Amino acid sequence: MIRVRGGSRKGWQEGHVIVAPDKFKGSLTAPEVAAHLAAGLRQARPDVPVVTVPVADGGDGTVDALVASGYARLQTGVTGPVGNRVAASFAMRDETAVIELAEASGLRRLPDRPTPETALTATSFGTGELIRTAVQGGARQIILGLGGSACTDGGAGMLSAMGARLLDADGEALPPGGAALRRLDRIDISDMIRVPVTVASDVDNPLLGQRGAAAVYGPQKGAGPAEVADLERGLTRFADITRRDLGIDLGGRPGAGAAGGVGFAALTYLGARIRPGIELILEQLDFDRMLAGARMVITGEGSLDEQTLHGKAPIGVARAAIRAEVPVIAASGQRLLTRSMLRRFGIEDAFALTDIESDPEVCIAEAGPLLERLAVRIAESRLDRQMS
Numbered sequence: 001m002i003r004v005r006g007g008s009r010k011g012w013q014e015g016h017v018i019v020a021p022d023k024f025k026g027s028l029t030a031p032e033v034a035a036h037l038a039a040g041l042r043q044a045r046p047d048v049p050v051v052t053v054p055v056a057d058g059g060d061g062t063v064d065a066l067v068a069s070g071y072a073r074l075q076t077g078v079t080g081p082v083g084n085r086v087a088a089s090f091a092m093r094d095e096t097a098v099i100e101l102a103e104a105s106g107l108r109r110l111p112d113r114p115t116p117e118t119a120l121t122a123t124s125f126g127t128g129e130l131i132r133t134a135v136q137g138g139a140r141q142i143i144l145g146l147g148g149s150a151c152t153d154g155g156a157g158m159l160s161a162m163g164a165r166l167l168d169a170d171g172e173a174l175p176p177g178g179a180a181l182r183r184l185d186r187i188d189i190s191d192m193i194r195v196p197v198t199v200a201s202d203v204d205n206p207l208l209g210q211r212g213a214a215a216v217y218g219p220q221k222g223a224g225p226a227e228v229a230d231l232e233r234g235l236t237r238f239a240d241i242t243r244r245d246l247g248i249d250l251g252g253r254p255g256a257g258a259a260g261g262v263g264f265a266a267l268t269y270l271g272a273r274i275r276p277g278i279e280l281i282l283e284q285l286d287f288d289r290m291l292a293g294a295r296m297v298i299t300g301e302g303s304l305d306e307q308t309l310h311g312k313a314p315i316g317v318a319r320a321a322i323r324a325e326v327p328v329i330a331a332s333g334q335r336l337l338t339r340s341m342l343r344r345f346g347i348e349d350a351f352a353l354t355d356i357e358s359d360p361e362v363c364i365a366e367a368g369p370l371l372e373r374l375a376v377r378i379a380e381s382r383l384d385r386q387m388s
Contacts, residue, residue, distance in 0.1 A: 016049035017041060017296045017383070018326075020287070022313035023061040024302035024333050027367040030054035030061050031068040036368045037298060037331060040375025045383050048295075053285055055299070057313045058200030058277025059147030060102050066091040069285050071098065076133050078126035079161075080109045081150035082118050083176070090130050096141045097134035098284065101127045101259050102148035105157070107221065110150050114222030120230060121177035122151040122221065124262050128161025135195050143284070144266060145277060146201040146259035150221055152178040152214055152231045154207070154238045155265020163192040164269070178214070178260065179227075181234030184241050189269060197270040200277035202311035205257035207235055207250075207264045213257035221260070235261055242268055278316030287317075291324035298378065300331035304350060308337065318346035329382055331374055333363050351378055 019041070021033040028036070034052040041050050053069060056062035067073045071091035080086040081104075088103040102108065104126030110118060131142055151157065156166050157176055165188040166174045166181075174180040205211050214223070214231035223231060238261075239251040248268050250256055255274040256264040266272035282288075291297070299317040301308065308314055318328045328347050335352040342350050353363040353370045356377070363370060 015293065015295050016051050017298065018051050018053055018290055018294050020053040020055050020297055020299045020317050021331065022055055022057065022299075022301040024367055025060070027302060027333065027364045030056060030065045032368065033300070033371060034068075036371035037375045040372035041379050043372065044376040044379035048383060051290060053287065053290060055278065055285065055313050055317060056145075056281055057202065057311070057316070058145035058281060060100065060106070060108075062098060062100050062145045062200070062277075062281060063089055063091045063103065065281065066093075066098055066284060074134075074137065076130070078104045078129040079123070080126055081105050081122040082110060083123075084109070084111055086126065088126060088130060090134055092134065092137065092139060095139055096143065096284070097137075097139035098143045098145065099127065099130045099134065100145045101262060102145075104130050105151050106148040107150045108148065114150065116222055116224055116227045118150065119152065119218060119221045119223035119227045120179035121175070123153055123157030123176035124149065124151045124155055124260070125157035125161045125176060127262065128158035131158070131195065132162055132193055135193055139195065142195055142197045143280060144197055144199050144272070146199060146203065146262055149259040149262065151262075152218055152221060152223070152235070152260035154178060154181060154213070154235050154261035155263070155269070156181060156238065158262060159189070159192065159265055159269055164189045178231040178234045181238045182230065184237050187241060187245060192269070195270075197266055197272040198280065199255065199258070199263060199266050199272045199274040200280045201255055201258045201263060201274055202277055203258040203263070204254035206252045206254065207239060207256040207261050208232065211257070213261040216257070217260060239264070276311050276316065278311065278313045282316060282320055287320055288324065291321060291326050294324070294326045296382065297321045297326055297328045298331055298375075299328060299347075302333045303336065304330060304332040304334070304342070304352070305336040309345060314347065315345050322346040329378055331371065331378065333367065334360065349382065
C-alpha cells in the first residue's frame with residue numbers, strides 16, 4: 001500500500017473568500033476547479049484572501065477533494081467489478097477512512113463498456129477489500145461514499161471481502177454478481193470484519209421493486225429486461241435469507257438500493273447509517289469553522305440543473321453558508337436553472353462558462369482558462385460591489 005501526503009490545512013485572514021466547488025465532470029476535478037477559480041480571483045483582487053476547499057457529495061471525486069484538504073491518500077491493488085485488478089485509493093486522517101465505492105467497483109473500472117453479462121456478474125468485492133485494507137491500516141471508522149457502481153449484487157461481494165461466506169445449498173461459495181444470489185442458501189458472518197460505517201449517499205431508492213436497485217439502475221449497467229428480472233430475483237433471495245437468519249428487514253429502507261444494493265448490505269450487515277453525502281463531507285472538512293469571518297463563498301459544479309437541487313454539493317454548501325450568513329455565488333459549466341430558482345436555495349447569483357463561450361465543446365476543452373476569466377467577472381461584479 002502506498003501512502004501519499006495530502007494538502008495542507010492552513011489558516012486564513014479575516015474577510016476571506018471560500019472557493020468550494022465540486023468537480024466539473026468530464027473536464028476538471030474539484031481541486032482543479034478550485035485552483036482555477038482562485039487564480040482568477042487573485043488576479044482581479046490580489047488584496048482579498050482566498051481559501052480553496054474542494055468538495056464532493058460522496059460520489060466520484062470525494063477522495064480527491066479530501067486529499068486536497070489534508071487527508072492522506074492511500075493506494076492499493078484491489079479486485080475490479082469483473083475480476084480485473086485495479087489500483088484504487090482511499091483517503092485517511094487519524095482513524096477515519098473515506099472510501100469511494102466507484103474507486104474499486106465503479107462503471108469506470110470496467111475494462112470495456114457494460115454488457116448484459118457484466119450486469120449479472122459485476123461485484124462489489126473490491127470495495128470490501130478497500131474497507132479491509134483501511135481497517136488493517138488503523139481505521140476505526142469508515143465513511144463509505146456510494147455512487148457510480150457497476151454492480152447490482154446487493155453488497156454481497158463487499159461482505160465476502162470482509163470475511164462473510166455466502167453459500168449455496170451444497171455449502172459452496174457463490175460466484176460473484178447479483179444473478180448468483182438466486183442460489184443463496186445461507187450466510188456465515190462469524191468471521192466478518194466489524195467496523196462502524198457511515199454511508200454518504202443521497203439515493204433514496206429501496207432495494208426491491210419498481211424503484212429498486214435492479215429496475216432503476218440495472219439498465220445503466222448493461223442490463224436488459226431479462227437481466228433486470230434475474231437481478232431482482234437475486235436481490236429478493238438475498239433479502240429473504242437475511243430476514244430469515246438475522247431477523248432484520250431493511251430492504252424497504254430509503255437508500256437500501258444505493259449502488260446496486262450495497263446500501264442494503266451496509267445497513268443490514270454493517271449497522272451503517274445513511275447521511276446526505278455533502279453534509280457528511282463538509283463535516284470532515286470542518287467547513288463551518290472555515291465560514292467564520294468569510295465575506296463570500298463560491299461553489300458550483302459542471303452543470304447547474306434539476307439534479308443540483310436534489311442534495312448535490314452546491315446546495316449543501318449553500319445551506320451551510322446560509323447558517324453562517326455568508327453570501328453564496330455559483331460557478332458552473334452550464335446553467336440550466338434560473339437565477340430566481342437558485343435564490344430559493346440560497347445561491348444569490350450564478351455564473352457559467354457558457355456566459356462567455358457559447359460552444360459547449362470549447363467550454364469542456366478550455367474549462368481551466370475560462371474559469372479564471374469567469375472568476376475575474378465574479379470579482380468585478382460581486383467583490384467590488386461588496387467593497388464599494
